[in-house]
Structures are given as C-alpha cells and as structure tokens.
Amino acid sequence: MKDFNFKIPQNINFGMGSLKKLPEILKENNSEHVFLISDRGLESIGVVKKVQDIIESGGIKCTAYLDVKPNPTIDIVNEATALYKDCGATSIVALGGGSPLDVSKTVGVLAKYGGRITDYEGMDKVPGPIVPMIAIPTTAGTGSEVTASSVITDESRNYKFSIVSYETLPKYAVLDPELIMTAPASIASSCGVDALIHAIEAYLSRNASPFSDAMAEKAMELIGKNLRRFVENRKDEEAACGMMSGSNFAGISFAWARLGNVHAMSHPVSAFCHVPHGVANSVLLPTVMEFNALVDNGRYEKIYNYIREGNEAIKDFKPEMLIEELKNLNEDLGIPKSLSEVGVKEHMIEDMAKDAMKSGNVLANPRETSLDDMIELYKKAI
Missing domain, CATH: 1.20.1090.10 (Dehydroquinate synthase-like - alpha domain)
Incomplete structure (x- = not known):
C-alpha cells in the first residue's frame, strides 16, 4: 500500500432543520456582521430571506451579495470582494450550489490577502487561512463545502481556472436536506x-x-x-x-x-x-x-x-x-x-x-x- 495522508479540519452539521443552528455557529466564531453570498434564483424562492431571518434572529447583522451566476467570472468575484470590504463584515456565509460556494472561497482569499484572483491560480498559492466561512449547500451535487478547490471563469481567456488550496476549506458546513427538497x-x-x-x-x-x-x-x-x-x-x-x-x-x-x-x-x-x-x-x-x-x-x-x-x-x-x-x-x-x-x-x-x-x-x-x-x-x- 502506498503512503497517503488526510485530515478532517471542518465542523459539519447534518440534519433536517439544522439551518436553525446558524446563529449559534456564528456566535461561536464571534461573528457580529456576516456577508451572505448567494444568487437571485434562491432569492426568488425565498431561501435567501429564510437564511437572512435566521441570522438576524440571533442579533447578527447581515449584508448580502446575490448576483452570483453559473460558471462565475472574475468580474463577479471582484464585485463581491469590493462589497465585502466596504460593508465591514468579518465572516462569510455561502448559500447555494457550487457557484456561490466557489465565489465565497475566492472572496475569502482576496479579502484577506489582496491582489488579483488569478494570482492564486493553481495549487497551494493561498498563503494561509482565509476569512472564516460557513458553507450552506442547497444542492446535492458539488461537495464544495468540503473541497479545497474553487473554479472561476476568466472571460478574457475563455478559460475556467482552478484555485486549489486546503486553506480555502470552509470552517463550518451546515447540511440541511430541507434546502434541496424544493429543487x-x-x-x-x-x-x-x-x-x-x-x-x-x-x-x-x-x-x-x-x-x-x-x-x-x-x-x-x-x-x-x-x-x-x-x-x-x-x-x-x-x-x-x-x-x-x-x-x-x-x-x-x-x-x-x-x-x-x-x-x-x-x-x-x-x-x-x-x-x-x-x-x-x-x-x-x-x-x-x-x-x-x-x-x-x-x-x-x-x-x-x-x-x-x-x-x-x-x-x-x-x-x-x-x-x-x-x-x-x-x-x-x-x-x-x-x-x-x-x-x-x-x-x-x-x-x-x-x-x-x-x-x-x-x-x-x-x-x-x-x-x-x-x-x-x-x-x-x-
């Protein structure tokens, strides 16, 4: 058998209705102001408001960026990062499928270390832990809440590039099957x-x-x-x-x-x-x-x-x-x-x-x- 290594550095919460634990998790992380990244589709069916209400019920401020699109681009990453910096949030809640989760990881990188997102393209270019992030998947598909990669589209090259670093793993994940039952x-x-x-x-x-x-x-x-x-x-x-x-x-x-x-x-x-x-x-x-x-x-x-x-x-x-x-x-x-x-x-x-x-x-x-x-x-x- 060849050599191998692994680690499970995250806190995973699974269960029907587990979304209600979100304020408790945020308080454990000393988060008084969170930045919610999601998309307009989830806004239109009420999922974004549901999550915002749960966050705010714990006395926690929430600023949202909802313009993530499928196959997210560098422009979307830059726009979300600018809003994160302007609003004064200290942590990120990623709500959605792979696209919002990928954008959240990249915002967490840029907000902490600056530069351009292409500076981190490839393997192990992220120098350390990113902004604390809680991933809430709304699809049963990407697994992005437990993976070390994010994929962003560079329209100037017509190319989807990957950022692969275990530093981008979300600190927490909330897996509530209720969220996928309206898909x-x-x-x-x-x-x-x-x-x-x-x-x-x-x-x-x-x-x-x-x-x-x-x-x-x-x-x-x-x-x-x-x-x-x-x-x-x-x-x-x-x-x-x-x-x-x-x-x-x-x-x-x-x-x-x-x-x-x-x-x-x-x-x-x-x-x-x-x-x-x-x-x-x-x-x-x-x-x-x-x-x-x-x-x-x-x-x-x-x-x-x-x-x-x-x-x-x-x-x-x-x-x-x-x-x-x-x-x-x-x-x-x-x-x-x-x-x-x-x-x-x-x-x-x-x-x-x-x-x-x-x-x-x-x-x-x-x-x-x-x-x-x-x-x-x-x-x-x-």
Missing part, C-alpha cells in the same frame, strides 16, 4: 449525477487511498439507491437525506484523491458553451468510462453494483455493462446524450482539448491521456 427535477438530476461522478472519479483515481475509497464507496451506495428516487420525488425526506450526505462524502473523497478526465473535459465545455457544470459532466461520463475501461482493475463491477437497478445476481460482469448502465441512468434523468445537444461544435474541439490537458485532473485519471486522446474523446462525445 427542480433538472437541477436534482444534473447535480446528483455530478455527485456520483465525484465519487466514481475519486474511486478510480491514481491518487486513491483507503480513506478516499471509504468515502467514495459510501457516497456511491447512498447516491446509487437514492438518485432516481429523489429526482422522481424531491419531497422524499429519506432520499433527500441520502443525496445530501452522499454528495458530502463524495466531496471528501475527491478532495483527497482528485478527479479525472470527466472534470478535465467538462470545464472547457462550460467555458465555451455556457453549459451547467453538472450537465457537462453527465454527458461526458459514459465516453470517459469507456476510455478508462482498458485499465479497470475490478472497480467497475463494484461501481456497477452500487448504481444498478434490481438485486438479481450478476454473472460474468464486463465493463461494458457499467457503461450501458450509466447511459441508461442519464436517459432516465433526462440528461442530453451528446455534446452536440448542448452546443459543442466540431471546430471547438482542438481548443477545448488543449484547455482540458492543462487540468491537473488529467494526471489523476487512471488511463494515461495524450492531447490526441483528448481530441478523440471529445469527437466521440459530440
């Missing part, structure tokens, strides 16, 4: 498959360890038996709890094992065509899994047994069975079948492949991947 079916499905992909890629990663495997396997178990059920009925409390905890465990697994080609390829798709991250990942998954099947060492069968429908015994498993099951899952959940359906054109492929190869996730992918391989993968997925 539209389309969000529940794409975010749910994204969470499943986090677990799968971490499980197959060259950097996998017994610790990340344990998190990934439990995540696949929980997501596999609850994903279809949750998309069918978001009011199903047991399924919502399974998806929320499964997404969290998947996030922990890839925080320590990294991801693979699915995520390396999906970031350019989102940057070029403004495709939601979870949708891009879901469309690419079967193609990448077929490519990686050449180096399967028995893990495909384990993944298959976690996500397949039915309990009948399976004999003579072949990797193709998992790939077909993933295609069936996407179809059941209304995920597009190909990249062409989400706007990717043939002439984009070479540039997207070059961007994908810049991702550190390619190095963790179980099968070695060249630029020519990446181009062929995009062509197959289109």
